[in-house]
Amino acid sequence: MAKRRLSQQQRTRITRNQADRQNRLHDVNPRKAETNPDELGPEQPGLVICHYGQQLEIESTAPETEGRIYRCYQRTNLPALATGDRVIWQADGDASGIVVALQPRTSLMARPNQQANLRPIAANVTAVAITIAPQPQAFANLIDRYLVMSEHLGLRPLLVLNKTDMLEAGRDAELEMMLANYTRIGYPVLRVSTHSGEGIAHLKEFLSTQTVVFVGQSGVGKSSLVNALRGSLVTDNAAVGGMSTGQEKGTHTTTAARLYHMPGSGDLVDSPGIREFGLWNLEPQMVFDGFVEFGPYQGRCRFRDCKHLQEPACALRLAVEEGHISPARLASYFFLLATLNS
Template sequence: MAKRQLNRRQEWRIQKIQDERAARAAKRAERAEEDLEGGDLGPEQTGLVIAHFGVTVEVEGDDGARVRCNLRANLPALVTGDRVVWRAGKQNNGVIVAQLPRSSELCRPNAHGQLKPVAANVDQLLVVIAPRPEPHANLIDRYLVAAEHAGIPPLLLLNKADLIDDSNATKLDALLTIYRELGYPVLEVSAHNGLAMEQLYAALDGHISVFVGQSGVGKSSLVNKLLPGEDTRVGDLSQATGKGTHTTTTARLFHFPSGGDLIDSPGIREFALAHIERADVEAGFIEFRDLLGCCRFRDCKHEREPGCALLQALENGAVSQQRMDSYRHILSSLPEKTY
């Protein structure tokens, strides 16, 4: 069924309702803060946001205790991974009074095209794929472009390696070989039978990592394997579409016993890049970097222009056809203003 188109008045009414709900939520948070203030808050201390629940967040103090906190009205939106300054109340609650600077943030546009952070202070992005649902280079490249744009090093993680067989082994190997040759780290694991999980632990140790990837690739299963007892919900592949069903509903941060943290973010089937421009896409394809600026024409679109450095690299094999196709597909999906 086609998505129903809303007229401008309907869109205005929906936005008005959302704004009113947000205002009411803010008033409730303000009243809760006033109650805490009246109850004599403790001294300021630092903490880590480990989960977000609407107008409140769960904060882990430096002593490891976890407290549900309200946010002061003048604070920006917080996300999992944020470092904050907070004050404790007397009933296992508290108030966040300041946000500490972020070293990085992972963002994606929301349904209205507005850029929204989904995780903070991440230093490693694990792009999870699997033999089923079948991985597509274009989706992988979207994640890699987003990682390069955010300045977060990526690791390509093939989960469900136990499902590799004669029907898909050749295609998967050809896909992953391209990324290995580009210098991206690639790890093949299986949450089902434990294949190479020790190598995955080692790759996660000492980092704040985020798993991203389409639904059904086994992100929740990996969390359950890496962190027994957390019991992250696992969804089966849809019988109708072959795609995964969404299970994670809020981003949550987990600690590994040996060191390092994992932010498990809600599954998304397609990573939109509407917030970046053409130059950012080009910079996100790391094999293009030495070629950019070398075309005969300054405004070269890398399509059919004579003297195009990228087309020459494609012809001599320095750039793969798969990656060039992804680059063009991503560009075609960007708003016209970015051209």
């Protein structure tokens, strides 16, 4: 037992060391970002695969160099770039270059950093896979936060329950009830296990035409899913955490969002597990709109400015009493509203 624990720790350390080494390898002089344009290669299109620190990994989408990766800096006049951004860049060597322009985005997912500034995570995604597992425990508040964000951005949300091999009928009854409620609201819930392979083919089919970002707590298996969906023929697998139970908190194996192509069609973005329950810039009405099953009751309360708390003839509370809206979702709505004001 002791021996096994040690080897898991070692595995985690090795993964981390590899990441450090890779980052050092990618080091380019930041001053190059201001190189005179005449000294650079022609402008060409590219795709941001990863953004860590000040550096970007750009995949060329120009016919002659398609698929090749260049380590780049961005010109300082550009906004912060995100994984999935389409850009224009110029080579300044065999494997490096400068990003000179950002192409229009269809969507931008961002989350606040510790300073409460919004940090872009992924651009141009079409779907959000909210990933949960029996372990670490899933929180409805967090799922709802992602749902509100997805609805707000017009992205297609789905819930992915990973680690179905770990489910225990008694212990996970609450989780099952929670998922049944999301199904009832109309959200797709896909049940998978990267260990047993259950549901992976179905998830792959479901996502085949999408660019999907995997979000959720650290240790739920986002990177494992990306690897499973891409299959065993690829060589550049995402690093996976060492704790097979996922009970250990704060492993945070993935440190930056990264885009992977699925063989065939579809793109996957692996993102780091969330560290804190951050806020994002939303108005209260946007939160309401993000609870899609509340929609039919909008404007039906007796008082126009009803807060749905104690007011008489509140349509929303009546809907809860009559079983059309789950009490958990109403509670979650109040919780998210409160976090906006804190």
